Amino acid sequence: MDFTHSERAQDLLQRLTQFHEQEVAPAEEPYLRELMDRDDPWVVLPVIEELKAKAKALGLWNLFLPDATLGAGLKNVEYAPLAEQMGRSIIASEISNCSAPDTGNMEVLHLFGSDEQKDRWLTPLLAGEIRSAFCMTEPDVASSDATNMEARATIDGDEVVLDGRKWWSTGIGHPNCEVLIYMALTDPDADRYHRHSMVVVPRDTPGVNVERMLPAMNFLDAPGGHGEVSFTDVRLPVENIIGGPGQAFTIAQARLGPGRVHHCMRLIGLAEMALELACRRGTSRIAFGKPIANLGGNRERIADARIAINQARLLVLQAAWMIDERHPDMLNAVSQIKVAVPNMAQQVIDMAIQLHGGGGMSNDFPLAGAWAVARSLRLADGPDEVHRGVIARLELAKYGAGKWSPPAKG
Ligand SMILES: Cc1cc2nc3c(=O)[nH]c(=O)nc-3n(C[C@H](O)[C@H](O)[C@H](O)COP(=O)(O)OP(=O)(O)OC[C@H]3O[C@@H](n4cnc5c(N)ncnc54)[C@H](O)[C@@H]3O)c2cc1C
Known part of the structure; x- marks a missing residue:
């Protein structure tokens, strides 16, 4: 590589x-x-x-x-x-x-x-004229297991009817948010991974209501934000189902791989920003007669942050390369970065907050907001534990889960 x-x-x-x-x-x-x-x-x-x-x-x-x-x-x-x-x-x-x-x-x-969906929604999104939201997570079911989803996308003749409640729909508060991708149950009798569909929903369709905006650790993340959205007897042409009924999981797999790499690379930038601020503050502010960076274990903390960021970057580049090469182990690599990077960023930003003293907790510096972003990404796009579960399953599968191998003789 x-x-x-x-x-x-x-x-x-x-x-x-x-x-x-x-x-x-x-x-x-x-x-x-x-x-x-x-x-x-x-x-x-x-x-x-x-x-x-x-x-x-x-x-x-x-x-x-x-x-x-x-x-x-x-x-x-x-x-x-x-x-x-x-x-x-x-x-x-x-x-x-x-x-x-x-x-x-x-x-x-x-x-x-479809060509029609691309003309109507992809073209203005690519032009930056409109914004969008993705509505998968539900307040009433544990959504880290996406097969739990209970909201409905029922086919009724030539219409698809949406009923259900979603939350943490990021971007829904944006004044230019004109289109939602809604993921829900279409056929409860199909196999686990072919029950759900993704539907393109114009934001202004009757029956779509933003019930409230949710602050993430008290940050509204305006103007996009995160909302709780109800869908009540929302009727749309069946052609609004993306890729046909039951295709939601196939589509989600394609969407989440590169998306997770993007999140992780952005977080590395955020951690770099925090480390830079820590170094600038640490060398320019004096306590007990010394620059703060030279007090206690702060030099070691700064060195550890540099090592952690560089390690994480290499892991992300490897995962990105594996996606590009369609490497058979790429999903394992994506789960690894999805655990490693938000945890790394959270720790580095936390160190920078501590080094800033009270200022680090205020909005005079971007650190408190950055910490909340890193913390959120330990949940969004799948909690740490779910990704660790994937990694462990693949690791154990190499050896036969649960089997004990006696030491070789001779
Ligand atoms: C800031 C932010 C933005 C978000 N944006 C979006 C968005 O745009 N669209 C969207 O649809 N969703 C979004 N989400 C939601 C996010 O994807 C979900 O919160 C996440 O998938 C977890 O689902 P849940 O909240 O239902 O947690 P639950 O499924 O209830 O899980 C709770 C906890 O149970 C534990 N757990 C779950 N599974 C396992 C396991 N296998 N092993 C061990 N422990 C486990 C974990 O600790 C987990 O955190 C966002 C969330 C946040 C915080």
């Missing part, structure tokens, strides 16, 4: 970094402050649209999409350093039209959508 960035990735990374330093970083803090100070934070402030237009003009747009006609045409391993760079900022992914859940939803529509 050679993880030297390709020429294309190097060029994009250099231009993206320059754009972030010159345009995005100066705008970010005032933007977030204005949003936090507003009574109504569910708005698109003009600076976001201005920056999006600049990113588009510079070709720093839809970098996530492997299709070279509609997106940048990069492999996962090439996109990884770009996602890391965007992850250093709260707003950079949105500015380049590379933020979740839109990226995953665009991939689903690109790979499995």
Whole structure:
């Protein structure tokens, strides 16, 4: 494996970094402050649209999409350093039209959508004109086992009828959120992995109601946010089912692999940002006559953070490479990064908060918000334990789970 960035990735990374330093970083803090100070934070402030237009003009747009006609045409391993760079900022992914859940939803529509679904939804999503949400998790059932889902997508003649309640639908609060992908039970008698369907739902369809917005550790994550959404006798043409009835799990597998790599690379960027802030604060603030970095075990903590970030990056690059190569062990690799990276990022950010003292807990620094993001990603897209379960199953299968091998004789 050679993880030297390709020429294309190097060029994009250099231009993206320059754009972030010159345009995005100066705008970010005032933007977030204005949003936090507003009574109504569910708005698109003009600076976001201005920056999006600049990113588009510079070709720093839809970098996530492997299709070279509609997106940048990069492999996962090439996109990884770009996602890391965007992850250093709260707003950079949105500015380049590379933020979740839109990226995953665009991939689903690109790979499995009908021509009509692509015209109506994929085209404006790729243009950054609308946003989207993905509605799978339910308040009433343990959704880490997705086969538990009880919300319905029942076929009734030439219509599909949606009934159920979803929560943690990220992005639903965004004023431009116009389309949802809803995952629900269609045929309870089919086998476990062919009972559920994914349905494209226009946000303004009668019967779709946002019941409340859910703060994640008291962060609203506006203007996208996370909502609890009810679906009551929502009637849509049966053609709104993506890829046909019962295909939800097949589609989800395709959606979640690259999506998890994207999350992990962004988190590495977030951890890098936290380490940089820790070093800057640690060398510029004095306590007991010394820079804080030189007190107690802080130098070791900084060294350990550097080691942990570099280890995690290599693991993610390996997983990205395995997805690109369709390596038979790629799902194992994706589960490994999904456990390793959010835990690493949470610890590094926690160290940076501690080194900042009280300031680290305030909104004067982006660390408290960053910690909440890392903590959330130990749950979102599957809790740690579920991924550890996958890794353990594959590991034990090599040897025959539960069998004891006596020592070889001789
Ligand atoms: C900030 C945020 C954003 C999110 N965005 C979205 C979104 O856009 N769309 C969406 O549909 N969902 C989203 N989610 C939901 C997320 O995917 C679910 O919370 C997650 O899959 C877990 O499901 P659950 O909450 O029902 O937990 P449960 O299934 O009730 O599980 C609770 C706990 O049980 C334990 N557990 C479960 N299974 C096992 C196991 N096999 N072994 C050991 N322990 C186990 C784990 O500790 C787990 O955390 C988001 C969540 C957060 C926090």
